[in-house]
Amino acid sequence: MDNTASSEPLAGRPLFFCGIGGSGMLPLAQIAHGLGHPVAGSDRSRDQGRPPEKFAWMEANGFTLFPQDGSGVTSAEQVLVASAAIEDTVPEVARAKALGCARLSRAELLSRLFNAADFSVAVGGTSGKSTVTGMIAWILAEAGHDPTVMNGAVMKNFVSPANPFASARIGSAGVFVSEVDESDGSIALYRPTVGVLLNVSLDHKSIEELRVLFGDFVGTSGTAVINLDSVEAGYLLPRAARKVTFGIRAKGADISVEPDSIDMSELGIRAAVVDNRRREMFPLILPMPGMHNLSNALAAIAAASAAGIGVGHAAYALRGFKGLARRFDVIGTSPGGISVIDDFGHNPEKCAATLRTLKVTPGKVIAFFQPHGYGPLRQMGEELAQTFARELGPDDITIMCDPVYFGGSVDRSVGTERIVDLVNAAGGKAEHIASREACGERILALARPGDRIAVMGARDDTLTEFARSILARLR
Numbered sequence: 061m062d063n064t065a066s067s068e069p070l071a072g073r074p075l076f077f078c079g080i081g082g083s084g085m086l087p088l089a090q091i092a093h094g095l096g097h098p099v100a101g102s103d104r105s106r107d108q109g110r111p112p113e114k115f116a117w118m119e120a121n122g123f124t125l126f127p128q129d130g131s132g133v134t135s136a137e138q139v140l141v142a143s144a145a146i147e148d149t150v151p152e153v154a155r156a157k158a159l160g161c162a163r164l165s166r167a168e169l170l171s172r173l174f175n176a177a178d179f180s181v182a183v184g185g186t187s188g189k190s191t192v193t194g195m196i197a198w199i200l201a202e203a204g205h206d207p208t209v210m211n212g213a214v215m216k217n218f219v220s221p222a223n224p225f226a227s228a229r230i231g232s233a234g235v236f237v238s239e240v241d242e243s244d245g246s247i248a249l250y251r252p253t254v255g256v257l258l259n260v261s262l263d264h265k266s267i268e269e270l271r272v273l274f275g276d277f278v279g280t281s282g283t284a285v286i287n288l289d290s291v292e293a294g295y296l297l298p299r300a301a302r303k304v305t306f307g308i309r310a311k312g313a314d315i316s317v318e319p320d321s322i323d324m325s326e327l328g329i330r331a332a333v334v335d336n337r338r339r340e341m342f343p344l345i346l347p348m349p350g351m352h353n354l355s356n357a358l359a360a361i362a363a364a365s366a367a368g369i370g371v372g373h374a375a376y377a378l379r380g381f382k383g384l385a386r387r388f389d390v391i392g393t394s395p396g397g398i399s400v401i402d403d404f405g406h407n408p409e410k411c412a413a414t415l416r417t418l419k420v421t422p423g424k425v426i427a428f429f430q431p432h433g434y435g436p437l438r439q440m441g442e443e444l445a446q447t448f449a450r451e452l453g454p455d456d457i458t459i460m461c462d463p464v465y466f467g468g469s470v471d472r473s474v475g476t477e478r479i480v481d482l483v484n485a486a487g488g489k490a491e492h493i494a495s496r497e498a499c500g501e502r503i504l505a506l507a508r509p510g511d512r513i514a515v516m517g518a519r520d521d522t523l524t525e526f527a528r529s530i531l532a533r534l535r
Contacts, residue, residue: 070097070172076133076161077101078142078152080123081114083521084166085141087210087228091173093122094208094230100124100132102152111521114225130155137161141169144244167246170210170238175251177208177236181363182250184277185258185293186270187409188356189239192258194384195360197229197237202377203369206231210238213404216382242273254366255281258359260292261409267292275299283366287359288313306362308355312336315362315371317344317354326421329354333361335371342372345379350388350417388417391527394534397509402527406432406518408443414514415451423510425456426503430496430517431463431476438474445479449488457506458483458490461499464520500530507534 077089080101093099100123106115107127119125126132130151133140140156140163148154156163164172174180181200183193190213197209198217209215209229218226240247243265255277260270275296278284284300287293288310297303307313314337321332328347331354335342346357357378364374383389391400401418405411411429418425427448431437437444448458460476476492483490493499503513515527 070139070169072096072098074098074100074135074138075169076138076140076152076156078128078140078146078150079103080118080125081105083212083227083519086114086118086225087212088141088166088170089123090223090225090228091208091210091230092169094228095173095233098124100126100138102126102128102132104128105521117224128152133159133161135159135161139164139169141166165246167241167244167249171246171249174210174236174238175249176233178234179236179367180250180252181207181237181254181256181367182240182247182252182277182281183238183256183258183359183363184240184242184247184274185256185287185290186242186261186407187413188258188352188359190384190404191353191356191387192256192359192363193237193239195356195378195381196256196363198381199360199364199369199374199377200235200237200367201229201231202380203364203373205235207235207237208232210236211384212239213387214385216384217380240277242270242277245273247273247277250277251280253282254285254363255283256285256359256363257290257293257296258287258356259290259409260296261290261407271296285359285362285366287355289355304362304366306355306358308351308358315358315365317358322354324349324351324420329357333358333371333375335365340371342375344375347379347381348383348388349420350413352413352417353388386524388414389524391524392531394531396535398507398534399512400527400531400534401512401514402524403514403516404518405429405514405516406436408440408447411444411516412447412451414516415447418512418514419451419453423512424508425452426506426511426513427452427456427458428499428503428513428515429458429460430520430523431460431479432518432520434463434465434472434474437463437476437479438471441474441479442482445482445488446486448490449483449486452488454489456489458488459499459502460490460492461496462494464517496526500526500533503530504533 081103133155194215200207278299283302288307306315318332323330361374386404389402405414480490480492
């Protein structure tokens with residue numbers, strides 16, 4: 061197949077998305093469509109009849125959908141947008157190859173659109189990218205800058221009847237905000253006006269690889285916004301040509317907080333944000349709980365400052381920030397007072413942030429965790445086990461099902477059983493139950509009034525449905 065699309069003009073060319081309903085593909089398809097490209101696609105989930113409302117909305121809003129049988133790829137003018145991991149045997153890939161269609165990965169197309177903007181903000185780091193991207197987007201929108209936004213999660217501020225799947229916002233082509241991914245190395249494709257580095261910690265790659273990727277990201281950013289609370293991120297400070305720094309604990313950060321001002325509750329945070337460059341202080345009222353979200357807010361405020369928006373204006377805008385779906389998203393509370401939280405936590409740092417937020421307030425925690433693949437479980441299984449053992453108390457419990465498995469030849473020698481054994485060996489309390497349905501039954505048997513049930517995991521849209529089904533069955 062012709063892979064020269066990364067250098068060819070794309071203006072107006074028809075795009076065909078393989079897996080168009082996925083959490084990464086759908087917002088990109090929305091943006092491409094909003095920027096004038098004819099967009100078509102296929103998705104095996106649609107072929108299986110789930111979730112029907114998403115695909116019905118797409119068809120009603122100008123997206124042409126086909127079965128995943130190759131029938132939608134009909135012209136050499138089309139550009140196939142497909143994950144690099146998609147095999148040549150997939151019908152769309154085989155058909156596009158036969159026709160000589162150009163092919164782009166998701167990141168290649170996104171970076172092309174992103175780099176074409178006059179002003180761009182890229183948000184990188186191991187944890188917090190989606191939340192900070194949503195915060196920056198909201199600040200810019202409130203300031204009248206009409207950003208186009210690419211996110212990995214639904215941004216509640218931008219949800220409307222016209223756009224219920226608001227993981228993208230279609231605005232001006234000249235102002236572009238996006239989270240950028242280091243897991244596949246594609247972060248190297250972006251040339252941001254402002255590059256935000258939140259943290260550097262173990263996830264899909266080794267620390268050595270991450271230092272190179274994030275160091276290059278900082279070096280190519282017009283202005284780098286760097287979290288000094290992250291030791292690894294701080295090490296990369298010399299790579300920045302221009303910089304704005306932030307931190308809660310670190311000394312010498314440009315944007316920080318007055319330590320004695322921090323007031324946390326289960327509903328949110330109040331704090332005084334300090335602009336140390338001008339010796340000014342501004343109130344922050346953030347309707348989201350957790351110290352990690354205070355750090356996220358400082359990142360967004362620092363990025364807004366790098367974009368020329370006053371610290372006070374940015375802090376004030378965050379009073380109206382509604383958060384993201386599946387980011388400590390309280391699905392509801394049962395009549396008996398049992399809360400169910402839906403959360404994207406899937407690596408050690410994200411899981412730790414969620415568990416710490418839960419432990420700020422009293423009540424037993426039942427943490428359900430669905431690993432998002434066998435590969436990640438091998439890469440970070442020990443750190444995950446340490447996280448659940450460390451962050452949860454003697455009355456809490458972790459319940460894990462088998463990893464998500466999409467087929468193929470992946471090494472499945474390291475499974476959930478090993479991680480559960482490690483949690484228990486470290487002094488925690490964990491159970492392995494192979495099927496998710498059986499995990500749900502166990503959770504319902506354990507839950508008591510005042511408990512919090514956290515449904516955690518990534519790369520599976522049905523986890524939210526699972527969380528809702530548990531809430532519906534609670535008494």
